[in-house]
Amino acid sequence: MIRSITQKKPETEIERLLKGLNRIFIIGCGTCVTLTRTGGDPEVRAMKKELSTKGKMVTGQTVVPVACDNLTREFLSDFGEQINQADALLIMTCAFGVQSIARQLNKMVIPALDTLFIGKESAVGLFDEICTQCGTCIIGETGGICPVTNCHKGLVNGPCGGTNHGKCEIDVNKDCVWTLIYNRLKELDRIDSMRKYQKPRNHLGEPKPGKFKLPTT
Amino acid sequence: MKLKEALKKKQFVVTSEIQAPIDQEPEDLVRSLSKVRGRVDGVSLSEVEFEGVVGDTINTCQLLDKNQFEPIYQTTTRDKNRIQLQKDLIEAHDAGIDNLLVFTEDYRITGDSLQEMMFFHVDAGKLQSVLQHIREGQTVEGDTLKSKAEFLVGSGVESSWGKNIPDLEMKEMEEMTKLGAGYFLSTPVFDVDQFAKFLRRVDTFDVPVIAEVMILRTAGMGRFLNRHLKSGLVPEWIIQKLAQAPDKLKASTEIFADIVTGLKDLCQGVHIITIGGEEKLKNYLDAAKLK
Numbered sequence A: 001m002i003r004s005i006t007q008k009k010p011e012t013e014i015e016r017l018l019k020g021l022n023r024i025f026i027i028g029c030g031t032c033v034t035l036t037r038t039g040g041d042p043e044v045r046a047m048k049k050e051l052s053t054k055g056k057m058v059t060g061q062t063v064v065p066v067a068c069d070n071l072t073r074e075f076l077s078d079f080g081e082q083i084n085q086a087d088a089l090l091i092m093t094c095a096f097g098v099q100s101i102a103r104q105l106n107k108m109v110i111p112a113l114d115t116l117f118i119g120k121e122s123a124v125g126l127f128d129e130i131c132t133q134c135g136t137c138i139i140g141e142t143g144g145i146c147p148v149t150n151c152h153k154g155l156v157n158g159p160c161g162g163t164n165h166g167k168c169e170i171d172v173n174k175d176c177v178w179t180l181i182y183n184r185l186k187e188l189d190r191i192d193s194m195r196k197y198q199k200p201r202n203h204l205g206e207p208k209p210g211k212f213k214l215p216t217t
Numbered sequence B: 001m002k003l004k005e006a007l008k009k010k011q012f013v014v015t016s017e018i019q020a021p022i023d024q025e026p027e028d029l030v031r032s033l034s035k036v037r038g039r040v041d042g043v044s045l046s047e048v049e050f051e052g053v054v055g056d057t058i059n060t061c062q063l064l065d066k067n068q069f070e071p072i073y074q075t076t077t078r079d080k081n082r083i084q085l086q087k088d089l090i091e092a093h094d095a096g097i098d099n100l101l102v103f104t105e106d107y108r109i110t111g112d113s114l115q116e117m118m119f120f121h122v123d124a125g126k127l128q129s130v131l132q133h134i135r136e137g138q139t140v141e142g143d144t145l146k147s148k149a150e151f152l153v154g155s156g157v158e159s160s161w162g163k164n165i166p167d168l169e170m171k172e173m174e175e176m177t178k179l180g181a182g183y184f185l186s187t188p189v190f191d192v193d194q195f196a197k198f199l200r201r202v203d204t205f206d207v208p209v210i211a212e213v214m215i216l217r218t219a220g221m222g223r224f225l226n227r228h229l230k231s232g233l234v235p236e237w238i239i240q241k242l243a244q245a246p247d248k249l250k251a252s253t254e255i256f257a258d259i260v261t262g263l264k265d266l267c268q269g270v271h272i273i274t275i276g277g278e279e280k281l282k283n284y285l286d287a288a289k290l291k
Helices: A011-017 A041-053 A072-077 A080-085 A095-104 A177-187 A191-195 B003-008 B026-036 B057-066 B082-094 B125-135 B166-178 B192-205 B219-228 B236-244 B248-264 B278-287
Strands: A003-008 A023-029 A057-064 A088-091 A109-111 A113-123 A126-129 A171-175 B013-019 B042-046 B071-076 B099-103 B152-156 B183-188 B209-214 B269-273
Touching: A003 A126, A011 A109, A023 A041, A023 A080, A023 A095, A041 A057, A057 A072, A057 A080, A072 A080, A072 A095, A088 A095, A095 A109, A171 A177, A177 A191, A177 B166, A191 B166, B003 B013, B003 B152, B013 B026, B013 B278, B026 B057, B026 B278, B042 B057, B042 B099, B057 B071, B057 B082, B071 B082, B082 B125, B125 B152, B166 B192, B183 B192, B192 B209, B192 B248, B209 B248, B219 B236, B236 B248, B248 B278
Parallel strands: A023 A057, A023 A088, A088 A109, B013 B042, B013 B269, B042 B071, B071 B099, B099 B152, B152 B183, B183 B209, B209 B269
Antiparallel strands: A003 A113, A113 A126
């Protein structure tokens, strides 16, 4: 399942965003941020404590099942008064959740998290970015591994000089994706696939902001 | 003799890298290089940027040209998209520059401007996708240019394979060869025997290989490279020799001369990185009996 990977904003930034806003309602989410331990029930409780010690009044708190779902408005309607009393909603979800709630409630929203990437849990507690949604997918020729996302430079024609013992020059904990691609293609006996020259990337895959409408029949 | 010609005649060439000046007068740079005039086949000028100020590499290349040095315009594909690369290459050609040295360049993780966007729209080898167009007198969008531009292109390659996959690197070089690389420039060589193994494998490409040689003046420089550039790049025995030597300059020139002597029969030249010590380059050329 794809996951939105987040990390908590620095305390000083949250303080700055909440300056002048004294009554706060905190919202967490039961999916991705619970998994990444950035906006589940324990984190929401900890945030409540943190804000209280800083002199803020927490009018209420909740963890919605799926913040990015359109039904979030209905779920939050149970907290109508507590939300109405708040100067702002401090939202401990990814940016999808923050924006969904902002669209559904006429309230000032403050994100408590930064959304890092859309990824996958590769092992317990370990998350990897899988796809950057570039709009021009080439993984049919790279053994199903995406160099646009997983090469730090996004190179599409083999590794740079920074490949180092199968790791990336910028971080020894990150794999050199072109080594992974090479090994995968070798295993599949499809090394020739690497010989195909990939033209410079078309950065116009889907111009921002992305919009897609199903064709009418 | 032009660098291209010297390479064609299989001469052992000597090139060196300096940086386009930011806080010194370009004339001072020419003065500091004057001691080696006639002894280097080319001087490459890297594009240096310091606290957001970028040195004027193309102008400095022209200045070197006027002062009887053959300039090599060194550029990277990190900080420019194809439009900017195209503009710079056409400008370099119009300025009379014949030589290019191209790197993909490291991802910026230390130093200035860490938060700036990095492009890598093409990598060094595929800069040819831009060069091919301007060689044929066209822009990358297919519009006609007023002139065609041809360069001798040096491509940076990874030569210290270690535990890397040589086949993977070989394919890169094979592709660069197809795209018209004029010469390959290796990563810094400290272990000549290991470099010889690399050369044996890439000999089949029939493209000249120039070995990059760094002048290490202190043990601290070696440790810095190992910490920040690549772990294990500078062998411990070199660091120890520099650390224990009472006369650092003597030890440094000996190390340099030993490496260059070992390379003379192996490859087609050396590219000397002075790391800010171009004033002393002459001493090193003398020690290694280079021209």
